[in-house]
Amino acid sequence: xxxxxxxxxxxxxxxxxxxxxxxxxxxxxxxxxxxxxxxxxxxxxxxxxxxxxxxxxxxxxxxxxxxxxxxxxxxxxxxxxxxxxxxxxxxxxxxxxxxxxxxxxxxxxxxxxxxxxxxxxxxxxxxxxxxxxxxxxxxxxxxxxxxxxxxxxxxxxxxxxxxxxxxxxxxxxxxxxxxxxxxxxxxxxxxxxxxx
Amino acid sequence: xxxxxxxxxxxxxxxxxxxxxxxxxxxxxxxxxxxxxxxxxxxxxxxxxxxxxxxxxxxxxxxxxxxxxxxxxxxxxxxxxxxxxxxxxxxxxxxxxxxxxxxxxxxxxxxxxxxxxxxxxxxxxxxxxxxxxxxxxxxxxxxxxxxxxxxxxxxxxxxxxxxxxxxxxxxxxxxxxxxxxxxxxxxxxxxxxxxx
Numbered sequence: 163x164x165x166x167x168x169x170x171x172x173x174x175x176x177x178x179x180x181x182x183x184x185x186x187x188x189x190x191x192x193x194x195x196x197x198x199x200x201x202x203x204x205x206x207x208x209x210x211x212x213x214x215x216x217x218x219x220x221x222x223x224x225x226x227x228x229x230x231x232x233x234x235x236x237x238x239x240x241x242x243x244x245x246x247x248x249x250x251x252x253x254x255x256x257x258x259x260x261x262x263x264x265x266x267x268x269x270x271x272x273x274x275x276x277x278x279x280x281x282x283x284x285x286x287x288x289x290x291x292x293x294x295x296x297x298x299x300x301x302x303x304x305x306x307x308x309x310x311x312x313x314x315x316x317x318x319x320x321x322x323x324x325x326x327x328x329x330x331x332x333x334x335x336x337x338x339x340x341x342x343x344x345x346x347x348x349x350x351x352x353x354x355x356x357x358x
Numbered sequence: 359x360x361x362x363x364x365x366x367x368x369x370x371x372x373x374x375x376x377x378x379x380x381x382x383x384x385x386x387x388x389x390x391x392x393x394x395x396x397x398x399x400x401x402x403x404x405x406x407x408x409x410x411x412x413x414x415x416x417x418x419x420x421x422x423x424x425x426x427x428x429x430x431x432x433x434x435x436x437x438x439x440x441x442x443x444x445x446x447x448x449x450x451x452x453x454x455x456x457x458x459x460x461x462x463x464x465x466x467x468x469x470x471x472x473x474x475x476x477x478x479x480x481x482x483x484x485x486x487x488x489x490x491x492x493x494x495x496x497x498x499x500x501x502x503x504x505x506x507x508x509x510x511x512x513x514x515x516x517x518x519x520x521x522x523x524x525x526x527x528x529x530x531x532x533x534x535x536x537x538x539x540x541x542x543x544x545x546x547x548x549x550x551x552x553x554x
Contacts, residue, residue, distance in 0.1 A: 189545075191544075191545070200527075200528055200533070201537055201540055203540060203544065203549065203550045204540045204541050204543070204544025204545065204549070204550040205544060205548065205549050205550075206544055206545045206546075206548050206549075207548065223548075226549075227549055228549065331396075332396055337396070341397055344397055344399060344400045345400050345541055345545070347400070348387075348399065348400025348401060348402055349385075349387070349400065349402045349541070349545050350402075352401065352402050352403065352419075353399065353400070353401050353402075353422075353423055353424065354399045354400040354401075
Protein backbone atom coordinates (compact mmCIF):
# COMPACT_ATOMS: atom_id res chain seq x y z
CA UNK A 163 0.00 0.00 0.00
CA UNK A 164 2.50 2.64 1.16
CA UNK A 165 5.01 1.76 -1.50
CA UNK A 166 8.01 3.79 -2.56
CA UNK A 167 8.49 4.67 -6.21
CA UNK A 168 10.93 6.45 -8.47
CA UNK A 169 10.55 10.26 -8.33
CA UNK A 170 11.11 12.12 -11.60
CA UNK A 171 12.23 15.75 -11.27
CA UNK A 172 9.13 16.85 -13.22
CA UNK A 173 6.68 14.68 -11.29
CA UNK A 174 3.17 16.20 -11.54
CA UNK A 175 1.80 17.21 -8.15
CA UNK A 176 -1.56 18.70 -7.25
CA UNK A 177 -1.48 20.97 -4.17
CA UNK A 178 -4.82 21.99 -2.65
CA UNK A 179 -5.61 24.82 -0.24
CA UNK A 180 -8.81 26.49 0.88
CA UNK A 181 -9.69 30.16 1.19
CA UNK A 182 -11.01 32.31 4.02
CA UNK A 183 -14.32 31.27 5.62
CA UNK A 184 -16.39 34.20 4.41
CA UNK A 185 -19.46 32.29 3.19
CA UNK A 186 -21.20 28.95 3.46
CA UNK A 187 -19.35 27.99 0.25
CA UNK A 188 -15.59 27.92 0.68
CA UNK A 189 -13.41 28.07 -2.43
CA UNK A 190 -10.68 25.48 -2.76
CA UNK A 191 -7.81 25.96 -5.20
CA UNK A 192 -5.59 23.30 -6.74
CA UNK A 193 -2.28 23.96 -8.47
CA UNK A 194 -0.80 21.39 -10.82
CA UNK A 195 2.98 21.64 -10.56
CA UNK A 196 5.85 19.94 -12.32
CA UNK A 197 8.18 19.15 -9.44
CA UNK A 198 8.78 22.42 -7.62
CA UNK A 199 9.43 24.36 -10.80
CA UNK A 200 6.36 25.65 -12.53
CA UNK A 201 2.60 25.61 -12.72
CA UNK A 202 0.86 23.63 -15.42
CA UNK A 203 -2.69 24.32 -14.34
CA UNK A 204 -5.10 25.73 -11.78
CA UNK A 205 -8.28 24.04 -10.51
CA UNK A 206 -11.10 25.55 -8.48
CA UNK A 207 -14.08 24.12 -6.66
CA UNK A 208 -16.29 24.84 -3.65
CA UNK A 209 -16.87 22.90 -0.47
CA UNK A 210 -19.36 23.57 2.30
CA UNK A 211 -18.13 25.34 5.43
CA UNK A 212 -18.18 22.74 8.26
CA UNK A 213 -19.75 20.25 5.84
CA UNK A 214 -18.56 16.72 5.13
CA UNK A 215 -18.24 16.97 1.35
CA UNK A 216 -14.53 17.82 1.01
CA UNK A 217 -13.40 14.26 0.21
CA UNK A 218 -15.93 13.76 -2.59
CA UNK A 219 -15.53 17.24 -4.05
CA UNK A 220 -11.73 17.03 -4.11
CA UNK A 221 -11.93 13.52 -5.57
CA UNK A 222 -14.32 14.69 -8.33
CA UNK A 223 -12.27 17.82 -9.03
CA UNK A 224 -9.25 15.58 -9.62
CA UNK A 225 -11.04 12.96 -11.69
CA UNK A 226 -12.64 15.43 -14.08
CA UNK A 227 -9.40 17.40 -14.60
CA UNK A 228 -7.54 17.08 -17.89
CA UNK A 229 -4.42 16.59 -15.73
CA UNK A 230 -5.87 13.50 -14.00
CA UNK A 231 -3.78 11.01 -15.96
CA UNK A 232 -0.55 12.86 -15.13
CA UNK A 233 -0.97 13.70 -11.45
CA UNK A 234 1.20 11.35 -9.32
CA UNK A 235 0.71 12.92 -5.88
CA UNK A 236 -1.96 15.01 -4.16
CA UNK A 237 -0.75 17.35 -1.40
CA UNK A 238 -3.08 18.64 1.28
CA UNK A 239 -2.53 21.45 3.78
CA UNK A 240 -3.75 19.52 6.81
CA UNK A 241 -6.87 17.36 6.59
CA UNK A 242 -9.54 19.86 7.67
CA UNK A 243 -10.70 22.24 4.96
CA UNK A 244 -13.40 24.91 5.13
CA UNK A 245 -13.67 24.79 8.92
CA UNK A 246 -14.16 21.16 10.03
CA UNK A 247 -14.80 19.61 6.63
CA UNK A 248 -12.51 16.62 7.17
CA UNK A 249 -10.78 14.92 4.23
CA UNK A 250 -10.68 11.12 4.38
CA UNK A 251 -7.24 10.62 2.84
CA UNK A 252 -7.53 6.83 2.52
CA UNK A 253 -10.79 7.25 0.61
CA UNK A 254 -9.31 10.04 -1.54
CA UNK A 255 -6.38 7.77 -2.39
CA UNK A 256 -8.67 4.82 -3.10
CA UNK A 257 -11.08 6.78 -5.31
CA UNK A 258 -8.45 8.61 -7.36
CA UNK A 259 -5.70 5.97 -7.33
CA UNK A 260 -3.27 8.77 -6.44
CA UNK A 261 -1.07 8.83 -3.32
CA UNK A 262 -1.88 11.59 -0.81
CA UNK A 263 0.57 13.61 1.30
CA UNK A 264 -0.69 15.81 4.13
CA UNK A 265 1.64 18.64 5.15
CA UNK A 266 1.37 20.59 8.41
CA UNK A 267 3.55 23.38 9.83
CA UNK A 268 2.90 22.25 13.40
CA UNK A 269 1.55 19.26 15.27
CA UNK A 270 -2.26 19.47 15.39
CA UNK A 271 -3.89 20.28 18.74
CA UNK A 272 -6.10 17.19 18.95
CA UNK A 273 -7.65 18.16 22.29
CA UNK A 274 -8.87 21.40 20.76
CA UNK A 275 -10.20 19.62 17.67
CA UNK A 276 -11.97 17.02 19.80
CA UNK A 277 -13.62 19.73 21.90
CA UNK A 278 -14.79 21.59 18.81
CA UNK A 279 -16.22 18.40 17.31
CA UNK A 280 -18.51 18.00 20.33
CA UNK A 281 -20.67 20.73 18.79
CA UNK A 282 -21.27 18.59 15.68
CA UNK A 283 -24.02 15.96 15.69
CA UNK A 284 -21.70 13.83 13.52
CA UNK A 285 -18.61 14.71 15.55
CA UNK A 286 -17.79 11.04 16.12
CA UNK A 287 -17.75 10.33 12.39
CA UNK A 288 -15.42 13.29 11.81
CA UNK A 289 -13.14 12.15 14.61
CA UNK A 290 -13.00 8.66 13.08
CA UNK A 291 -11.92 10.15 9.76
CA UNK A 292 -9.24 12.19 11.53
CA UNK A 293 -7.81 9.17 13.36
CA UNK A 294 -7.98 7.08 10.17
CA UNK A 295 -5.50 9.49 8.54
CA UNK A 296 -2.79 7.64 10.43
CA UNK A 297 0.38 8.46 12.27
CA UNK A 298 1.74 12.01 12.17
CA UNK A 299 5.47 12.06 11.53
CA UNK A 300 7.96 14.88 11.92
CA UNK A 301 10.36 15.19 9.01
CA UNK A 302 12.94 17.70 7.76
CA UNK A 303 11.51 20.67 5.82
CA UNK A 304 12.96 21.61 2.45
CA UNK A 305 16.62 22.72 2.29
CA UNK A 306 17.28 22.34 6.00
CA UNK A 307 14.50 24.72 7.00
CA UNK A 308 12.05 24.19 9.86
CA UNK A 309 10.69 20.65 10.19
CA UNK A 310 7.18 19.82 9.02
CA UNK A 311 4.62 17.24 10.06
CA UNK A 312 3.14 14.81 7.60
CA UNK A 313 0.53 12.08 7.11
CA UNK A 314 0.21 9.90 4.06
CA UNK A 315 -1.88 7.42 2.11
CA UNK A 316 -0.57 5.18 -0.65
CA UNK A 317 3.06 6.33 -0.54
CA UNK A 318 6.16 5.23 1.34
CA UNK A 319 8.05 7.56 3.67
CA UNK A 320 11.21 7.59 1.55
CA UNK A 321 9.37 8.67 -1.60
CA UNK A 322 7.45 11.24 0.41
CA UNK A 323 10.66 12.76 1.81
CA UNK A 324 12.16 12.98 -1.68
CA UNK A 325 9.07 14.79 -2.97
CA UNK A 326 9.14 17.24 -0.05
CA UNK A 327 12.80 18.05 -0.73
CA UNK A 328 12.23 18.34 -4.49
CA UNK A 329 9.31 20.74 -4.18
CA UNK A 330 10.16 22.90 -1.15
CA UNK A 331 12.35 25.35 -3.03
CA UNK A 332 11.07 28.63 -1.55
CA UNK A 333 10.16 27.76 2.04
CA UNK A 334 9.67 24.67 4.18
CA UNK A 335 6.28 24.23 2.48
CA UNK A 336 6.17 22.55 -0.96
CA UNK A 337 5.54 24.93 -3.87
CA UNK A 338 2.19 23.37 -4.91
CA UNK A 339 0.78 24.22 -1.47
CA UNK A 340 2.55 27.58 -1.12
CA UNK A 341 1.18 28.78 -4.45
CA UNK A 342 -2.32 27.31 -3.92
CA UNK A 343 -2.40 29.37 -0.73
CA UNK A 344 -1.29 32.56 -2.51
CA UNK A 345 -4.00 32.08 -5.14
CA UNK A 346 -6.78 31.20 -2.68
CA UNK A 347 -6.09 34.19 -0.42
CA UNK A 348 -5.34 36.57 -3.29
CA UNK A 349 -8.56 35.80 -5.16
CA UNK A 350 -10.84 35.96 -2.12
CA UNK A 351 -9.19 38.85 -0.25
CA UNK A 352 -7.88 40.88 -3.21
CA UNK A 353 -4.25 40.32 -2.22
CA UNK A 354 -2.46 37.21 -1.07
CA UNK A 355 -1.28 37.04 2.52
CA UNK A 356 0.08 34.71 5.19
CA UNK A 357 1.56 31.29 4.79
CA UNK A 358 0.12 28.00 3.53
CA UNK B 359 11.17 58.61 -20.81
CA UNK B 360 11.77 55.23 -22.38
CA UNK B 361 15.04 54.70 -20.60
CA UNK B 362 16.98 51.47 -20.25
CA UNK B 363 18.03 50.23 -16.84
CA UNK B 364 19.90 47.38 -15.23
CA UNK B 365 17.82 44.18 -14.99
CA UNK B 366 18.38 42.04 -11.89
CA UNK B 367 17.59 38.33 -12.26
CA UNK B 368 15.04 38.60 -9.45
CA UNK B 369 13.38 41.78 -10.75
CA UNK B 370 9.80 42.00 -9.44
CA UNK B 371 7.23 41.95 -12.23
CA UNK B 372 3.46 42.19 -12.05
CA UNK B 373 1.66 40.34 -14.86
CA UNK B 374 -2.07 41.06 -15.33
CA UNK B 375 -4.68 39.05 -17.23
CA UNK B 376 -8.46 39.08 -17.31
CA UNK B 377 -10.94 36.22 -17.11
CA UNK B 378 -13.82 35.09 -19.31
CA UNK B 379 -16.61 37.62 -19.99
CA UNK B 380 -19.33 35.85 -18.05
CA UNK B 381 -20.74 38.85 -16.16
CA UNK B 382 -20.80 42.64 -16.16
CA UNK B 383 -17.91 42.45 -13.68
CA UNK B 384 -14.81 40.85 -15.12
CA UNK B 385 -12.16 39.53 -12.74
CA UNK B 386 -8.57 40.57 -13.36
CA UNK B 387 -5.69 38.68 -11.78
CA UNK B 388 -2.18 39.95 -11.10
CA UNK B 389 0.82 37.75 -10.33
CA UNK B 390 3.89 39.21 -8.66
CA UNK B 391 6.91 37.29 -9.95
CA UNK B 392 10.62 37.40 -9.19
CA UNK B 393 12.13 37.25 -12.64
CA UNK B 394 10.66 34.18 -14.33
CA UNK B 395 11.21 31.94 -11.34
CA UNK B 396 8.51 32.07 -8.74
CA UNK B 397 5.39 33.80 -7.51
CA UNK B 398 5.57 36.16 -4.57
CA UNK B 399 1.95 37.20 -4.57
CA UNK B 400 -1.46 37.22 -6.24
CA UNK B 401 -3.73 40.25 -6.69
CA UNK B 402 -7.38 40.32 -7.76
CA UNK B 403 -9.77 43.05 -8.76
CA UNK B 404 -12.81 43.60 -11.00
CA UNK B 405 -13.30 45.82 -14.02
CA UNK B 406 -16.50 46.53 -15.94
CA UNK B 407 -17.12 44.60 -19.15
CA UNK B 408 -16.77 47.12 -22.03
CA UNK B 409 -16.32 49.90 -19.45
CA UNK B 410 -13.52 52.44 -19.33
CA UNK B 411 -12.31 51.83 -15.78
CA UNK B 412 -9.44 49.38 -16.43
CA UNK B 413 -6.65 51.99 -16.21
CA UNK B 414 -7.82 53.40 -12.86
CA UNK B 415 -8.63 50.01 -11.35
CA UNK B 416 -5.29 48.48 -12.34
CA UNK B 417 -3.48 51.60 -11.12
CA UNK B 418 -5.26 51.45 -7.75
CA UNK B 419 -4.73 47.69 -7.44
CA UNK B 420 -1.00 48.28 -7.85
CA UNK B 421 -0.76 51.29 -5.54
CA UNK B 422 -2.57 49.64 -2.66
CA UNK B 423 -0.56 46.40 -2.92
CA UNK B 424 2.09 45.60 -0.31
CA UNK B 425 4.36 44.79 -3.28
CA UNK B 426 4.03 48.31 -4.75
CA UNK B 427 7.46 49.45 -3.62
CA UNK B 428 9.14 46.40 -5.18
CA UNK B 429 7.38 46.09 -8.56
CA UNK B 430 9.68 47.35 -11.33
CA UNK B 431 7.61 46.41 -14.40
CA UNK B 432 3.93 45.87 -15.15
CA UNK B 433 3.12 43.43 -17.98
CA UNK B 434 -0.19 43.52 -19.80
CA UNK B 435 -1.67 40.92 -22.17
CA UNK B 436 -2.69 43.40 -24.86
CA UNK B 437 -4.30 46.72 -23.92
CA UNK B 438 -7.99 45.76 -24.06
CA UNK B 439 -9.28 43.99 -20.98
CA UNK B 440 -12.83 42.82 -20.22
CA UNK B 441 -14.03 43.30 -23.77
CA UNK B 442 -13.13 46.83 -24.95
CA UNK B 443 -12.05 48.27 -21.62
CA UNK B 444 -8.91 49.94 -22.97
CA UNK B 445 -5.86 50.48 -20.75
CA UNK B 446 -4.12 53.84 -21.18
CA UNK B 447 -0.54 52.63 -20.69
CA UNK B 448 1.01 56.11 -20.56
CA UNK B 449 -1.41 57.07 -17.80
CA UNK B 450 -0.82 53.78 -15.97
CA UNK B 451 2.92 54.42 -16.12
CA UNK B 452 2.51 58.04 -14.99
CA UNK B 453 0.21 57.23 -12.08
CA UNK B 454 2.18 54.28 -10.73
CA UNK B 455 5.68 55.39 -11.71
CA UNK B 456 6.26 51.86 -13.03
CA UNK B 457 7.23 51.03 -16.64
CA UNK B 458 4.59 49.10 -18.61
CA UNK B 459 5.18 46.34 -21.18
CA UNK B 460 2.33 45.14 -23.39
CA UNK B 461 2.75 41.63 -24.83
CA UNK B 462 0.73 40.25 -27.76
CA UNK B 463 0.94 36.88 -29.52
CA UNK B 464 -0.10 38.40 -32.84
CA UNK B 465 -0.41 41.80 -34.48
CA UNK B 466 -3.79 43.33 -33.52
CA UNK B 467 -6.48 43.55 -36.21
CA UNK B 468 -7.02 47.31 -36.02
CA UNK B 469 -9.70 47.36 -38.72
CA UNK B 470 -11.76 44.91 -36.69
CA UNK B 471 -11.22 46.90 -33.50
CA UNK B 472 -12.16 50.16 -35.21
CA UNK B 473 -15.37 48.61 -36.58
CA UNK B 474 -16.32 47.28 -33.15
CA UNK B 475 -15.69 50.68 -31.54
CA UNK B 476 -18.31 52.26 -33.83
CA UNK B 477 -20.90 50.69 -31.57
CA UNK B 478 -19.59 52.67 -28.58
CA UNK B 479 -20.76 56.25 -27.99
CA UNK B 480 -17.24 56.98 -26.70
CA UNK B 481 -15.57 54.93 -29.45
CA UNK B 482 -13.38 57.85 -30.49
CA UNK B 483 -12.00 58.24 -26.97
CA UNK B 484 -11.18 54.52 -26.86
CA UNK B 485 -9.52 54.70 -30.25
CA UNK B 486 -7.40 57.65 -29.07
CA UNK B 487 -6.22 55.61 -26.07
CA UNK B 488 -5.36 52.71 -28.37
CA UNK B 489 -3.30 54.88 -30.74
CA UNK B 490 -1.63 56.60 -27.77
CA UNK B 491 -0.15 53.23 -26.74
CA UNK B 492 2.46 53.78 -29.44
CA UNK B 493 4.25 51.73 -32.01
CA UNK B 494 3.85 47.96 -32.05
CA UNK B 495 7.18 46.19 -32.48
CA UNK B 496 7.90 42.58 -33.33
CA UNK B 497 10.62 41.05 -31.18
CA UNK B 498 12.02 37.56 -30.53
CA UNK B 499 10.01 35.44 -28.09
CA UNK B 500 11.76 33.70 -25.20
CA UNK B 501 14.41 31.06 -25.99
CA UNK B 502 14.11 31.33 -29.77
CA UNK B 503 10.40 30.56 -29.79
CA UNK B 504 7.76 32.33 -31.87
CA UNK B 505 8.12 36.10 -32.04
CA UNK B 506 5.84 38.35 -29.99
CA UNK B 507 4.54 41.89 -30.47
CA UNK B 508 5.06 44.56 -27.85
CA UNK B 509 4.21 48.11 -26.85
CA UNK B 510 5.78 50.00 -23.99
CA UNK B 511 5.66 53.03 -21.71
CA UNK B 512 8.55 54.24 -19.59
CA UNK B 513 11.07 51.59 -20.61
CA UNK B 514 13.68 51.29 -23.37
CA UNK B 515 13.57 48.51 -25.96
CA UNK B 516 16.84 46.91 -24.80
CA UNK B 517 15.67 46.58 -21.20
CA UNK B 518 12.32 45.28 -22.42
CA UNK B 519 13.96 42.58 -24.53
CA UNK B 520 16.12 41.47 -21.59
CA UNK B 521 13.04 41.17 -19.38
CA UNK B 522 11.18 39.15 -22.02
CA UNK B 523 14.11 36.74 -22.34
CA UNK B 524 14.55 36.48 -18.56
CA UNK B 525 10.89 35.68 -17.87
CA UNK B 526 9.79 33.58 -20.87
CA UNK B 527 11.08 30.28 -19.51
CA UNK B 528 8.11 28.05 -20.36
CA UNK B 529 6.74 29.47 -23.62
CA UNK B 530 7.11 32.59 -25.71
CA UNK B 531 4.91 34.40 -23.18
CA UNK B 532 6.52 35.71 -19.96
CA UNK B 533 5.73 33.68 -16.84
CA UNK B 534 3.88 36.51 -15.01
CA UNK B 535 1.34 36.61 -17.87
CA UNK B 536 1.23 32.86 -18.46
CA UNK B 537 0.46 32.18 -14.80
CA UNK B 538 -2.00 35.11 -14.45
CA UNK B 539 -3.88 33.53 -17.35
CA UNK B 540 -3.90 30.06 -15.72
CA UNK B 541 -5.24 31.53 -12.49
CA UNK B 542 -7.88 33.74 -14.14
CA UNK B 543 -9.28 30.93 -16.29
CA UNK B 544 -8.92 28.27 -13.57
CA UNK B 545 -10.77 30.29 -10.94
CA UNK B 546 -13.62 31.36 -13.21
CA UNK B 547 -14.07 28.18 -15.27
CA UNK B 548 -13.05 25.56 -12.66
CA UNK B 549 -9.99 24.51 -14.66
CA UNK B 550 -7.37 26.57 -16.47
CA UNK B 551 -7.30 26.41 -20.26
CA UNK B 552 -5.84 28.04 -23.36
CA UNK B 553 -2.92 30.38 -23.59
CA UNK B 554 -2.33 33.88 -22.23
